[in-house]
Amino acid sequence: MxxxxxxxxxxxxxxxxxxxxxxxxxxxxxxxxxxxxxxxxxxxxxxxxxxxxxxxxxxxxxxxxxxxxxxxxxxxxxxxxxxxxxxxxxxxxxxxxxxxxxxxxxxxxxxxxxxxxxxxxxxxxxxxxGKQLSERKTEYLVWNDLRVDCCCNMAWRCEEELELTSTEYRILRLLLSHPGQIFSAQNIYESVWEEPFFSTDSNTVMVFIRKLREKIEDDPKHPVHLVTVWGKGYRIE
Missing domain, CATH: 3.40.50.2300 (Response regulator)
Structure with missing residues (x-):
């Protein structure tokens, strides 16, 4: 054996x-x-x-x-x-x-x-x-020109594959799961990092939001996809 x-x-x-x-x-x-x-x-x-x-x-x-x-x-x-x-x-x-x-x-x-x-x-x-290719089923989240494959953990903008880190992917998937919904920094941190949130963790979320914008926005300084709702958090539009 x-x-x-x-x-x-x-x-x-x-x-x-x-x-x-x-x-x-x-x-x-x-x-x-x-x-x-x-x-x-x-x-x-x-x-x-x-x-x-x-x-x-x-x-x-x-x-x-x-x-x-x-x-x-x-x-x-x-x-x-x-x-x-x-x-x-x-x-x-x-x-x-x-x-x-x-x-x-x-x-x-x-x-x-x-x-x-x-x-x-x-x-x-x-x-x-994600799962092995032979085990996976196809499940997409689509919003405007953004698309996320929830099974193989890939993302595209205008059909061009995005080179995302695991953390960037998880943030994008979270926001695309609820387009238009506002997520506070605490919501994002506890959902993505799966750890208790402390006030200093807002900077961590801010940095990853900025990095994600550099990959999904034409002009990261004036985002149209991943926008800031001042005093509340972030959302996908």
Whole structure:
């Protein structure tokens, strides 16, 4: 009888501090993750493959910074990126999300917090990846020149495929599910991130709305699809 061996989830840990890499590697290995340790952004780019399921990326590294590395990763992959940083000012968070990060883990961090962040990102990314082609049915959301395939997690504008991250896709799908309805920043955050909302999370939502507009609007500074309803939130028109 042939046994089936399930491939472990692969996580790349990128940090120029070997002690931090070792600690994270031990914690993740205890959860049965396959961990790849990398000491620089340059090497992370060399080792990036489609088999990597998540990247934990230190912000402040010698040579290429975490932000620079994230931007270059985003040119090749939508793999979820968890930033590891001691800098958690709003401006730092906005810069991180703008460079392609999906979430933040502040130093020093606890074991439960690390595992919760990792598993949350992996869960959302798995939903984004969708079902296997052989299993899926076709289900579309269509509004004006925007179209979303809810089963294979793809989106188009004027029949041109949009290159969206998992978070951008989930926001667009949420808004297209209820065109004309106003969604507050809290509505969006709790629906997409599936985590409790705090006031500082408004900046996170704002950054992703701005990134999404750059992909679906002719003039992102004067949007006609994804509009702001001042004092209330956002909606698709």
């Amino acid at each position: 042939k046994s089936i061996i399930k491939e472990k989830t692969k996580i790349m840990v990128v940090d120029d501090d070997p002690e931090i890499r070792e600690v994270i590697s031990i914690l993740l290995s205890n959860e049965d993750f396959d961990v790849i340790e990398v000491e620089s952004g340059e090497n992370a780019l060399k080792m990036l493959t489609t088999n990597i399921d998540l990247i934990i990326l230190d912000v402040m590294m010698s040579g290429m910074s975490g932000y620079q590395t994230s931007k270059m990763i985003r040119e090749r992959s939508n793999v979820p990126i968890l930033f590891l940083t001691a800098r958690t000012q709003n401006s730092d968070l906005i810069l991180g999300y703008s460079s392609g990060g999906d979430d933040y883990l502040a130093k020093p961090f606890s074991y439960p917090e690390l595992i919760a962040r990792v598993k949350g990102l992996l869960r959302r990314y798995t939903v984004y990846q």
